[in-house]
Amino acid sequence: MENRSRLFDSLVVGGQPLRNRIVLPPLTRSRATVDGVPTRLMEEYYGQRAGAGLVISEGAVITPQASAYARVPGLYSAEQVTAWRxxxxxxxxxxxxxxxxLWHVGRQSHSSVQPDGLLPKGPSAVPITGYQYRSPTGRIPYETPRELTTPEIAEIIKAYGTAARNAVRAGFDGVELHAANGYLIDQFLNDGSNHRTDHYGGSLENRTRFLHEVISEVARHLPSERIGVRLSPSSDWMDVHDSDKRTLxxxxxxxxxxxxxxxxxxxxxxxxxxTTVDSPADSIPTAELAALFDGVVIVTGGHDQASGEQLLTDGTADLVGFGRLFIANPDLPHRFRTRAPLEPVRPAGVYGGGPEGYTDYPALAASGT
Ligand SMILES: Cc1cc2nc3c(=O)[nH]c(=O)nc-3n(C[C@H](O)[C@H](O)[C@H](O)COP(=O)(O)O)c2cc1C
Structure with missing residues (x-):
């Protein structure tokens, strides 16, 4: 009985049965074209990792302005939709x-990659401090973003809807809104990056308004039961901080x-x-937040098979994401099932390049799990 692995139990999500509880979480790998068009190499990569119950794509930017880095795929052009299929x-x-x-980086972008060469935009003119932008020629300071105007916010919300519609057209079953890791939605949520005095800033109701308007717009294009939301509640990465994270x-x-x-x-x-770091001092235990949610919970971050099983057993999670393990072990579910050894990630080729460090991690068995 103890041998039975809960990671291989099925679960229905958004009306669709998942064959196991193993999730490929979003992983930016920068193998699209310079125009954000998915490539054959990406097809091979995702096909190699198709043993997951749920596959979540790498962040796909909703507009050219939403991007911070080269060769990230988008979901805003007809060519991209065709190439995603x-x-x-x-x-x-x-x-x-x-x-x-669906991804918009907000103030994490840089004028050097903005289509018009202008400053990136965020909820407020508050720059990221303590971190540096990774430019092709080295690390440089983040700029002070321009504060989004109300019409610009409305345009971005619309763009989320268009990207969601494009995702459906490309064959995706649903979308995940990237509201984690200090990107645009997270910038609106946290009072360290949102100093607005209009109805998108100040009170909790106002700071959560952007997220809710995005969800409502996306829900015009696909059922809400096909929309997921990703949060990183304890992370202060990229200088996102709040005076009261737990309440937020x-x-x-x-x-x-x-x-x-x-x-x-x-x-x-x-x-x-x-990357893995020491938890921030004001961390909120994942189990505490998971217990507040009535629906399906995915937990990702630093897990292996044993700790993933534990999350399912103690009821913290319904599904578990394995990011870096999936990069280096394309047949991860098969390896879990057979208790086979796992490969480590090689630093070369994590972001950008060709097949090396991307599609050249071997599978143990062609059949997968
Ligand atoms: C190379 C790489 C790219 C990532 N890209 C994204 C991304 O596009 N969107 C996102 O929400 N998280 C991204 N993440 C974070 C992962 O989804 C995950 O939260 C993180 O790797 C921790 O899980 P792990 O310990 O299982 O790897 C990325 C992580 C890595 C290592």
Missing amino acids: PVVEAAKRDGAVVYAQ YSTVVRQLNDLGLAYLHLVEPEIAGS
Whole structure:
């Protein structure tokens, strides 16, 4: 009995059965074209990882302005939609349910990559301090963003809707809103980055308004049960901080209960973007926030098979994401099932490049799990 692995139990999410509780979480790998068009290489990569019950795409930017880095895919042009189709099909090859992560980086962008060469925009003219922008020629300071005007906010909300519609057209089963890791939605939520005095700033009701308006707009294009939301409640990565994180995030989670979403995706406190760090002092235990949510909860961050099983056993999570393990072990579910050894991630090729460090991690067995 003890041998039975809960990671291989099925679960229905958004009306669709998942064959296991293993999630490929969003992982930016920068293998799209310079115009953000998905490539054949991406098709191969996602096909290799199709054994997950739920595949969430790497962040896909909703407009050219929403991006911070080269070769990140988008979901705003017809060409991108067409090119996503075979990628999504490959990810569905073994029966996975496949969601697109919708991404806008807000103040984490830089004028050097903005289409018009102007400053990036965020909720307020508050720059990121303590971190540096990774430019092709090295690390440089973040700029002071321009404060979004109300009409610009409305345009961005519309763009989320268009991107969601494009995701459906490309074959995705649903979308995940990236409200984590200090990107635009997170910048609106936290009072350290949101100093607005209009109805998008100040009170909790106002700071959560942008998230809710985005969800409402996206829900015009697909059922709410096909929309997930990703939060990183404890992270202060990229200088997101709030005077009362616990109240902020428990309010956000409680509000989401009323919306009938596909899932809530929580990033563990010890994750800073894509790396493991010491948890911030004001961390909120993931179990505490998960318990406030009535629907499906995904937990990602630093987990292996044993700790993933534990999250399912103690009821903290319904699904578990394995990011870096999936980068280096494309057949991760098969390896979990057979208790096979796991490969470590090689630093070369994590972001950008060709097949090396991307599609050249071997599978143990061609059949997967
Ligand atoms: C190379 C890399 C790229 C990532 N890209 C994204 C992304 O596009 N969107 C996102 O929400 N998180 C992204 N993350 C964070 C992962 O989804 C995950 O939260 C993190 O890796 C911790 O999980 P792990 O310990 O299982 O790797 C990225 C992480 C890595 C390592």
